[in-house]
Amino acid sequence: MSTPFGLDFGNNNSVLAVAKNRGIDIVVNEVSNRATPSVVGFGPKNRYLGETGRNKQTSNIKNTVENLKRIIGLNYKDTEFDQEAKHFSSKLVELEDGKIGSEVRFAGKVETFSATQVAAMFIDKVKNTVIEDTKASIKDVVIAVPVWYTEEQRYHISDAARIAGLNPVRIINDVTAAAVSYGIFKTDLPEGEEKPRIVAFVDIGHSSYTCSVVSFKKGSAKVIGTAYDKHFGGRDFDRAITEHFADEFKSKFKIDIRENPKAYNRVLTASEKLKKVLSANTAAPFSLESVMNDVDVSSQMTREELEELVKPLLTRVTEPITKALAQAQLTAEDVDFVEIIGGCTRIPTLKNSISEAFGKELSTTLNQDEAIAKGAAFVCAIHSPTLRVRPFKFEDIHPYSVSFSWDKQVEEEESMEVFPANSAYPSTKIITLNRTGDFEMKAFFTNPSDAPAGVSPQIASWKLSNVNVPEGEQSVPVKVVLRADPSGLHIIEEAYTTEDIIVQEQLPLPEDAAEDAEPEFQDVTKTVKKDDLVITASTFALSADELAKLTEKEAELHAQDKLVAETEDRKNTLEEYIYNLRSKLEEEYKDFASDAEKSRLGDMLNKAEEWLYSDGEDSTKGKYIAKYEELAMLGNMIRGRYLSKEEEKKQALRAKSESSKMAELAEKLAAQRKAEAEKK
Template sequence: MSVVGIDFGALKTTIAVARNRGVDVITNEVSNRSTPSMVGFGPKSRYLGESAKTQEISNLKNTVSSLKRLAGRKFNDPELDIERNFISAELVEARGGEVGARVKYLGQDEVFTGTQLIAMYLSKLKQITATEIKLPVSDVVLSVPAWFTDNQRRSLMDAAEIAGLKLLRLMNDTTASALGWGITKTDLPTGDEPSRKVCFVDIGHSNYTASIVSFRKGELTVLATAYDRHFGGRNIDAALIDHFAEEFKGKYKIDIKSNAKAYFRVAAAVEKLKKVLSANTQAPISVESVMEDIDASSMMKREDLEELIKPLIDRATVPLQQALDQAGLKKEDIDIIELIGGSTRVPCFKEKIHEFFGKPLSFTLNQDEAVARGCAFACAILSPVFRVRDFSVHDILNYPIEFTWEQSPEIPDEDTCLTVFNQNNAVPSTKILTFYRKEPFDLEAQYAKPDQLPGKISPWIGRFSIKGVQPDPKGDFMICKLKARINLHGVLNIESGYYVEEVEVEEEIKEEGDAMETDEKADAPKKTRKVKKQIKKGDLPVISATSAMDAELRSTYHERENQMFMEDKLVTDTEDRKNALEEFIYEMRGKIDDLYGDFASEDEKTKVKKALETVEDWLYDEGEDTTKAIYIAKMEELRAIVGPIAQRYFDKEEEKRQAEREKHEAEAMRKAQAEMAKKQAQAKQKEDVEMKDEQKQPVVEDMDIE
């Protein structure tokens, strides 16, 4: 059984697995330790991860990136206008008002929902992992931004199920990093020692999170989490693109914003420029054939970049102060400031954070892999197949949740709204709600402060219908108990409902007689009756309606995903067979006169060369695009011609190997016999010496003088 942690990023994704008594980050099919978070579509198959990145510039309209930012979004969400700046495919309204992407797939126009797109990508990650660890992949822990809502989390849960993954936990990014940091520490405070407080600062490609975590031996407790949802590497890229768009407009008379391919070529170039400027004070940028056959180039100084992103730099300390305020702490209370995320390498961000705390910054975690490793540790803790050091994780809820209901006509002063889970409430957490009702009723759950939510994401979480409610035997209210729970994923459910009922029961008890009485009647115990109240419990059916996908639709999407996976596999297998045939032709053309030259007659050589030429001509003409079976048939056809010649060569080689083996064995036998003879001679010589010594002994004794 596999234990996998996935850091699902907006730009790229990292996968870690627990194995060999540790946690390893695995590589993908091109040996990279992270995989681009994008999905593309073509006339024959999908392009997932690395292949999507390779095809991106030539397939912009059919490539969807920033997948995570689409989770749980509705098409009318105004924040999608921001996302359109970073996604080249057309975003449209899909089933149920969910945002989707319109692409051309297998020659047909298709609309895939955000959840489906994420499921496709997760399926690719599953395939990468299975190939690397050579085991089926099921159990995973997936990272999410701490600011994700119930709707967004359920979207990821649905996507994981569509992809055939068993999601053990959705884990907040910074909480995963905190787990990876703390579980390996052996010097955490114990007993009455004050806890160690660490601020984890995670600046990634699209968002910035600051989380303050308290550590004690064997546990971590998240005290506060604050964030900026639109602060990251892509905002730096956007500032650079705007700058060079203006510069190139004046310098080369071209407008890269009017040409999608030119825009994304410059985007790829500025991403590299940004990385170089993190280590150097200035760097060049060069974009070949940006548009209209123009090669564009320029220079950028780090100080000029910092001036471009000054509004971003000014916001760099806002989440830090918000986190401190939530936790009720001062800067001096923070013991360690740990930086993670690729964008924390930007010097001006590091300087700003250092100035804010007035303390050295810590980089003990791998900035790109810390979240994935933490998720893998979390998966190992939850998995029954791994033994892990005991370590408890106490996370928090970032948005308060309230319940509303209709007032009972018979309880005129009843409240109809209650905040059940406050901000920073522990996660997971369970609350018991009590209602007095005579008939079935409904509860609505929503976020209590909609203004805190991302964009215009609906504050609605779900409707829960409580059935089976009726008056008790006396005609009074039924006492209804509901178990509301925020689970490990950070989503809300009414897990169960039950009623309690007081019932009067008559019970016989024994009363002892007077010990001094001798009357027979008195000796017998007296029976009396006592009324006792007992609690009777029974289940109440709960029907839940949330943003989660219904089981039937989820099953349909799962079947469609499997179908597309098999289509992709067929295309890949076909391409592999075609490449194998092409390689075989080149290989045999070289071997027939060289390696196999002494084992084939001239007629046979001519026949082989003719067959190779014929198949090669076919391969670059009719065989350019055909089926897997035909490529296999062509390969078998060539093997049948070359096979006898190759067999002669292998037979001769085997004869040589056998002769060499026999020679080595004979030599080894000769050496063994010589060694044995030598040992026998030495033993005989030793025996002769001992015999001579024994023969001399009596003579010596006779000559002893007393």
């Protein structure tokens, strides 16, 4: 049985949650943190994923890839590329398909990985983190992504999950996942004919800002308005602080950190910490040792200075709120509560700006960092065939209008708007077409200008075959089932030809009819399914061959990482054994080994140590094991004598203790007999 897994795929950190123990639990990583850095680093032998990648980022700056969710599915020639590229320390290159890839030095060679591959590496890492923590089977996952993800990006993140060996049962908008988390734990939501509760969710994370307006009733939620600013988040505040100090250090210390990527990254990391400190304090010091050219830097910043520094950013707070309310056809007064999520919403000046935009106090019912992951885990549990969960229905909203077109074979319309903007999904529509033979269909943005920048207006295409036209007929009716599925993907779920058949239906008897009256029948024409069509889809998803190839590659890299980790562990075990055995040979074991054994084992330890720091510095797992066993053969024999003697001592102490207890008991019994005799 697979444990439902929810992943909040964050730009800076990702949060993992599972549905178990009759609730939703956050999964901690290998260092007991409740969030895992969304970082993939590449080293001389293996990859550095999550926490390890973050720890090695400064020393491995050019081979560390972060901001993973920003480049997945993005075209290299996209108008937003330059804006994203400035946040990367690794080299971004154009792939054959026009997408963005990352060029790094890995295992001594220059390698290029697609954004989907790098995301898959990270997802594989967090999958194994969940397996380690829960000791359960992990197969199904719901991944929370930004509202602004295009259909192409949703396909790419689904592919990344599949490469990592997971089944992405649903790709959910992150704020919608938070709304689910809110709805399932609230016990006071309106019911029946009561007025729905209107809640605005403002999510400002590391890289983007989303506002969604949601209508709640008990057991259900419906997104009625949503808007976003793709380039407004915590990283913009961090960069503003870093640029401020870059100018200050240039004039004060005569160093330019912009010329040194490692120095810039260290200041950027320190700026993020400073931002957090200033969220709770009015002033904070800022200092770094040997930041560049052996120069130590120090400064300070007040909260007022920070607010002045980010004032241009704060002017952008209102727009997503205004747009979301307009889409929902509501005013700020209609909103009952404003829930804030995302780490960036802890900044006091930002909270004030949001509060002013709505004209009301903000609410923090939800855990700002974990609500999205918990909502995603609950949605995954809904899809689980083995878990029973509280019924909860939710709908999201189409940001754009989507139409479908088809080959012109008869005199009829060639396209139709099927899913209008602002309509709810998941949803299903059935259209009927008259076809003269096999045909093609396409899904596209109704208004090409609605397509996100750099994205083709076409969404997907399909070939529909096995259209059999009856002899003597010019065309045949075809029913096509069009669906906007729960992940926001537009698909053709089913297609089939129909035919009209005549059946006899019994007419109702008159009220005054005799009991033995003969029933009357009439011929009725009914439309029934005839032949299922074969649907061949052409979407943004990887082909089966490409998916299999990348899955195999990820499995190889995972095995390589595991071997490197096990080899390092064996090396450390050998090193520890050498020092421990040498120390014990001079202390605990000194009376349990002959002089010849001590001399022989001492030589063996010295040679093993010498080998370990020369030829054995970069050896294999098997050689470390062999060296360990060679030492352990003699070492364990001496240790056995020591343990045998220790056991003898324990047995002697135990016998002495038991003898003492028996003597005490005998003495006590004798005293009792003497007392009884005296009474007589």
